[in-house]
Amino acid sequence: MRVSRLMLVTLRDNPAEAEITSHQLLLRAGYIRRLAPGIYAYLPLMWRVLRKVAEVVREEMDSTGALETLLPQLQPAELWQRSGRWSGYTAGEGIMFHLEDRQGRELGLGPTHEEVVTSLAAELLRSYRQLPVNLYQIQTKFRDEIRPRFGLMRGREFIMKDAYSFHADEDCLRRTYAAMDQAYRRIFARCGLHAVAVEADSGAIGGSASQEFMVTADAGEDLILTSSDGRYAANQERAVSLAAAAVPLPGGCRSAGTGELLNTPNQTSIGDLCSAHGFDPSQIVKVLLLLARFDSGREQPLLVCLRGDQQLNEVKLANAIAAQLAAEQGSLLGITPLSADMLEQQGLPPLPFGFVGPDLGDAVLAGARRWSCSFVRLIDHTAASLESFVCGGNQPDSHRVGVSWSGLGLKPEPLDLRSAQAGDRCLHDPDQLLQASRGIEVGHIFQLGRKYSQAMEACFTSETGASEPFWMGCYGIGVSRLAQAAVEQHHDGNGIRWPLAIAPFEVVVVPANGADTTQASLAEQLYTALGRAGVDALLDDRAERAGVKFKDGDLLGIPWRVVVGRGAATGMVELVDRRGGEPRELEASHLLDLLLPEIERQRRGLLEP
């Protein structure tokens, strides 16, 4: 390809819309162009990258025996109603774009395909003899993100590889899950990405176990916690750890555990309380009041207790609530903090926010217009294990000191609701501490179990002749996100440094002075020879100064540059490695001998030979 025919437009300055480096570079180098928030055109250079990534994904999926398919993007609402996810994906988080067709039938634009593929499997896979099957597709997906941002990182239209496997038993599912884990590691390595596998929350997809693959990068949206020995890694949403020990409260329980009243004017935060009275945050039980909304219409007040030095993990809370109530109430649509306004709308009297104790009575909810009239109470194990603590007095400007759970008349059932954090000790070895790093989620694999097959009555005939729901797994890779993550991980001050396996072009041949016929003709000759040798080569045939062409080549991130300059007269050229190092002067006739084995090696990315 000749640069003059590439519709190349590079920008000198960082566009205002771009916040992170990879997004800036992809815009500046003419890879992508924004059409609307979270919606990007993939220009020819980007499309070459994406096709290369897709081809790596395809080869590795095929090598596991998975079958490529293409499922509809428009999906009938009825399918999602059968799995119970329609309202959660539309009315709830509202992540699914949806519309009515000319007949007034509701359709969703696929953010994921569990429903479609499960209904197909129910029709096509009748017998255990046909199992296992793993179907995958590489396709544009849609999500009406609340806050689309960072270019292709969190877009509203993006390319995914999604795969769905069907099994006769759980063991078989586990084997395919393990094979996908291995395939994913090869995919990321081939694409030149340093990715780590971490335990993950299964979120709206569901299922029993899941693992994310994170490309480590400071701009990542996810927080990863890793043990120093490398034996434990998890997304913070999911991570577990030992909390630091609490500082015992001097004086222990008082007044048989009902505590002594303490005047705490305007001391509504843990910080205020500690500085005024010399408490340690770990001596306090903090109470959070929230409201959970369900598909059934139920609006459920929650009273959550945590130790004062701990942070609520909203994902763990949502999972705990859903586990208790989803069977009756349908999907959990959302959780929001209670506010004075919300109480007023329910016709309820105000509550002493900041001074509430774990024993706040259900009476405060009596007469609520729509809410359930009793709290669901959830207590984190850090709070539950305190023997004597400080807590709110359930009236303004008042706390209690030396309280015990039995003194409050409560029997806590400890749950894990806290966020693990850097510095926490690990469960598998308390001598190991958790370290935090940031990551970009590029893959996620799930053991779905029978969640969808049961809901949608997707069954096969087993070896014993019984009709059983499939065991299922699903496996996603964010193809467009992966491409941008590669830029986030591989760039320098001059631009992108693509891993060669996914670079739009492998080599750029640059005649330093295109008007010099010797240079132009040698450049042309090398460009042709590279092309014949199967190298993706670019010829910078523009009438620009050498400096401009070098700068653009660096910005674009082409791994190798062959400069045909004054030396052309004596058959000499210069070879420059985008990753750094000294330019090498060599005879043009030796270029291919030197370069081809190097390119061949780099096409394997980080794979061990």
Place this chain on the structure above:
Amino acid sequence: MRVSRLMLVTLRDNPAEAEITSHQLLLRAGYIRRLAPGIYAYLPLMWRVLRKVAEVVREEMDSTGALETLLPQLQPAELWQRSGRWSGYTAGEGIMFHLEDRQGRELGLGPTHEEVVTSLAAELLRSYRQLPVNLYQIQTKFRDEIRPRFGLMRGREFIMKDAYSFHADEDCLRRTYAAMDQAYRRIFARCGLHAVAVEADSGAIGGSASQEFMVTADAGEDLILTSSDGRYAANQERAVSLAAAAVPLPGGCRSAGTGELLNTPNQTSIGDLCSAHGFDPSQIVKVLLLLARFDSGREQPLLVCLRGDQQLNEVKLANAIAAQLAAEQGSLLGITPLSADMLEQQGLPPLPFGFVGPDLGDAVLAGARRWSCSFVRLIDHTAASLESFVCGGNQPDSHRVGVSWSGLGLKPEPLDLRSAQAGDRCLHDPDQLLQASRGIEVGHIFQLGRKYSQAMEACFTSETGASEPFWMGCYGIGVSRLAQAAVEQHHDGNGIRWPLAIAPFEVVVVPANGADTTQASLAEQLYTALGRAGVDALLDDRAERAGVKFKDGDLLGIPWRVVVGRGAATGMVELVDRRGGEPRELEASHLLDLLLPEIERQRRGLLEP
């Protein structure tokens, strides 16, 4: 690939939902599965076919220098408002699915990409030096069809290759248009399709010239008219011809051309009138009353005159109306016949339908609630050229005989509003007659001119420094439709006969008795050897009877079958050509020598060597 791992489910009977053969076969052979009206899953076999078609398209597009890209499927309404097509594509024909995002912004699901690509070009292509550029993509498109049918032929979600070219002048556009014409011919030939190029109407896309490529097949939705010398071919929507000469009306003009009244009780049709009074249909001027609706809100009554033996061509009418009024009134949203109900809704008195003459006065529209109060009158040249004719008397049960245009006080401006039909004489040579055949439109190329670039102010700086709108072309191929058209053109009573270039597999190796280890091992060996030689081979490893496996292979349409039967003991196998002919017995060791050159040849489809 092994058949046992292919998720293959073949059906014995034709599914009720399928009306045409190709649709039936694709369903029966397990290529596609319907998810909703006009929405299909491409199962692994189909996806292999589609990938092969896409690869042929890609190679031929790339060889013309076109650049592959991928543009968003979600498109902001504002872009379509700028080109003036939003309301036509949503409120009008309503062919575009559209929705609101969570911010309440309107988005359409791309049925085509002129708006998106023109806005990109305006940002990226600043100078004539960057031109010409031809951008293409292979992508799923959406159309909310009124009547989705025939499987992939008229779906609501389908795969297109669409390309858009940008030029500094019209000559350059014409050169690219010609190059696309040639590329398209190679694409269809390589895919093994007999396709003909025909003149076409440009429809909602617009522009000055366009040409369709039709795969000839009885099940085609389009009517093609071709001259017997092959020098003229056009879609009936667009075709022109010489109408048969009119039979002169005996007696000529009467009463100075105002005609003589004739009592014609209940004779509302041309047929009635002719049988009652012995007229020839060509002696009558028939009048059609219609209503055109425009984007501006204007509702415009039309009075259209045709010779009694001619049929109205609705596409030509729409173009004529749009040409007269679209500049002022915006997009033409639709044309419908006037009815008694519609008159009543406007508060107008009834009209003598069936007895209306060309001179029906505008007074009948006076006081209409929303309609314009005068007719736009359009007269086809066949009617305009009559010197003396029969027409309605503008009152019930009455016609007039011996009428002339001047007698009616009208000066006709002849338009081409009639449908050409089989048997008509050709314009280029009146000795040639038009023949009709049916076709499936698989490609359409357009010279758009400056329609979009002017509307969207997409300009470049010309060689003289002036800012000028681009000259544009656009070029589509229905990739999924093409694949089904191949089945419509290539099948027999036993199933599909894929052209090898787009067959999901090129060869199927069938051990007649899989339990026979000699057969099984020779089959395995040949399957491996074929794979190593780069052949897409399938091994039917199922524990089925030979007959079942042969039947499935025929239904699937795999071009070559290698049967490993009893002869395996002496190293003999049988080679069967799906296109017919006697099975050939040959030594297994000679199979590749025989088959590979044949496959190599067939991969070129219908291309001349």
